């Protein structure tokens with residue numbers, strides 16, 4: 001049994017008892033250099049997502065090269081610790097390599113590049129990655145098609161094409177559509193539902209949706225609304241993963257806000273546990289020190305389960321409470 005220093009069962013043990021896999025987004029640098037970071041992951045989690053290492057840009061320094069080293073190191077750590085790996089992400093408009101820009105002009109070349117990328121990457125991780133975020137964030141805040149290079153080059157069918165290419169490379173992998181701001185019932189999740197309904201109707205090899213769950217303590221998700229949203233995707237025969245949860249606070253952080261944050265984690269995880277087909281729950285970072293949020297939202301603070309020094313926060317005990 002994985003236990004923490006006080007002999008308490010670790011999150012992964014509590015989660016397994018509930019048929020849930022609980023995971024974390026990981027970067028290769030701190031995994032290699034920070035023993036506190038590494039110890040928390042090895043003790044508490046049984047699913048890993050590469051925070052950046054499996055994205056198009058980090059994998060592809062040039063048209064003819066694949067840089068798998070960082071992602072391979074994370075996958076090797078996962079395998080050593082009996083953890084599953086979520087692949088993130090094959091098609092996304094961010095972190096694209098500069099060389100890709102000139103490929104878009106020629107439609108056939110662009111298809112070859114994107115199909116080749118998906119086939120090579122999914123093939124490389126066949127049997128090591130159990131679920132892929134095949135397409136990430138294809139919809140904008142209003143639920144319309146986000147104007148990305150993929151949309152401009154291939155039209156809306158790029159989503160279906162990407163799922164078919166991933167399925168060709170690894171028929172056993174579970175293939176997900178992943179997005180943010182669509183956690184409860186709203187205009188964007190309605191559009192996401194219509195997109196997935198369309199893909200399922202067309203027989204595309206899509207198996208689930210990822211709700212990223214990047215939320216704030218000030219405007220937390222509404223649990224019944226999240227439950228209804230998860231339920232309608234389950235009615236399409238799809239699994240739902242909570243793929244990137246963090247709960248943003250604003251510095252300076254009060255004890256009351258940390259308690260609020262713990263409640264947000266607990267309520268979302270409780271919805272996931274009560275749902276029929278929501279059995280993966282991933283938080284987007286190991287300790288507050290490594291969160292992406294302060295770089296993007298100045299003043300953002302303390303979004304994760306462990307503080308800067310790697311000590312469990314109220315949020316950690318909120319997750320434990322949901323699991324018990």
Ligand code: G3I
Nearest residue numbers: 025051052088089094095136180212214244284291292293
């Ligand atoms: O690796 C380079 C480094 O060589 C360079 O010196 C440095 C300074 O420019 O940049 C480094 O790359 C950064 C990368 O993180 C690795 O640290 C990128 O600039 C930076 O933009 C990138 O941010 C990531 C962001 O996605 C990219 O948009 C965050 O770490 C990551 O947490 C965030 O995660 C996304 C999910 O993939 C999708 N859902 C939303 C979520 C938050 O944006």
